Amino acid sequence: MTATAMTTTAESLPGSARPRARRRPRAVRLLTRAPVNAVLAAVALLWLVPSFGLLVTSFRPTKDYFASGWWRALLHPATLTVSNYRHVLQTGGIKDALFTTALITVPATVLVVVVASLAAYALVFLRWPGRDAVFVALVALMVVPLQMALIPVATLYGHLGLFGTVAGVVLFHTAFGLPFAIFLMRNFYTGIPKDLLEAARIDGAGDLMMFLRIVLPLGRPALASLGIFQFLWVWNDLLVSLVFLGGARHVPITVAIFSQLRQFGPNIDLISSASFLSMIVPLIIFFSFQRYFVRGVLAGAVK
Amino acid sequence: MAAVTFDHLVKRYGDNLAVNDLTLRIDDGEFLVLVGPSGCGKTTALRCLAGLEEITGGYILIGDRVVNDLPPKQRDIAMVFQSYALYPHMTVHDNMAFSIRLHKLPKAEVAAKVREAARILGLEGLLDRKPGQLSGGQRQRVALGRAIVRDPAAFLMDEPLSNLDAKLRVQTRAEIARLHRRLGTTIVYVTHDQVEAMTMGERIAVMRDGVLQQVGTPKELYEKPGNLFVAGFIGSPAMNFLTGRAALDGDGVRLVLDGAEVALSGRAGAAARSRGEGSSVTVGMRPEHFEVGPQGGQGLVRLPVQVDVVEFLGSEELVHATFAGSEVVALVPVASEVKVGDTLDLAVPDTLVQVFDPDTELSLDGDGPR
Known part of the structure; x- marks a missing residue:
């Protein structure tokens, strides 16, 4: 539900009461939309080609890879094999790397979502001195590039004993995810009519109850999109893990794939199948939450 | 149930005085309407009573208890918002049950209370719907249901009808009045609509710029407005005002305007006379009190007018006319057959003419409240 829809719910008539515009004949509609659809299809195809190529490559024997382009495999589907995957899954490193990635991504996402939704509540619904200044500072933090903090934080982690640990990476991702997360949640919350909170207050709810029973359920679309953003970002991160976990025993999948690239040159059977494995989880997450994702992105923008 | 008392309530936003020394007692079980134009402080006063705003000075009592520093949930009040403020993600049932669940009532009792409220309001078939699937009236x-399941000491209503269409508003107005008779709970009702105030309130408190102007029954406010503002605000169409100088004329008084004169007799004459020769006086006449060109003249105040516009309303006509450069509006029966361009006499019984001091804006009627 978008912020606009919420206001509508609280104030005006439901959609069903609106008169329907008269529709044009189906053929005319199809014809007028055809150019747009064609362009969209072309763009979608263009975007899909690399991923599709990766998928096909991951099912090809290594010798074929050096012999011809991946599209050739489409003409000879019989040459495709799952041996690459068997190889990858039998090699302990990639399984361990996937597990490490999950170990970093899940807490870094949960922490960001929980802290941001609470912080945004405080920024929107509670009155306290310095509230606006804190918000301005948060917006300012959004422009600090992550790369600038790598060296100082690495030094700090060295002192704290966090360097080379998963916890350190989780903390780093959480810290750098929070400014945008709080910004997004705050903007979404400001679309929640204040009357709702006041009604809840009169109904006898305290702040915790209002957060849990009113704000959190209404903020679900924004929370879902925030969760997906953060999950994808952390799952796909290479730079931060490379800096903090580069030489560690347990590394995330991105670092593992990257090291394959360096050690053996184009170790493509391993790289393509491991890459595809690492793509699957974010894809599942995205498709299961995409309904919320689109709405949530709109919700932040169109208040 | 409980009485509600505002005792010298002051609410300030920075330099802006939103409510200025409001003292008002609402009796146990009374239906009081706070009315005034937007920005007059009526909603602020209600929000202070609800505990949604901190007060700057004075006291608010619910029953015998000073509630100044109590949070809303400890004040035992229920509020109906202009936007309804229904929780959009909850069903009708859960919306109504929200507060009593928070108060940890047993499940069976919650269900019984919600069922009873739904029965009173005719919502039985809608309990599983979400607010988005309901019409404005529903x-x-x-x-309202969310408020009545609470069985609170007082209901606070902040313009609850202003989002409804005209027909539904009239219907719901009667429904709320019936509800009040049935439950007997104290109601403080805020509106900017004087028709709502007149039709629903047992007593009406008129506010302007944060200051209470007059409190009384609808009849009192209509018949004896204490000042120009109340006179102009209560009644629809609004009262006509003419300001001129009093000229003493034997026993009577003439009101001298630009190029015209009005003879004031009876009580109105006496009130104007009390101001003295040459003093400035405002008289007020309600549109519905005018008669067109009546015979005889005893006890009538006559205005010779020229008709500019006639609006047909069905059983009556609204006549816009000019007298001494001022517009005069009269509500007359269709049978009067008034036409645009007519020159005619509009007359009001002098007992119905209000007289005001234009400087202090107060009524000069000896009987009227100040």
């Missing part, structure tokens, strides 16, 4: 009833 949402309004859910908002």
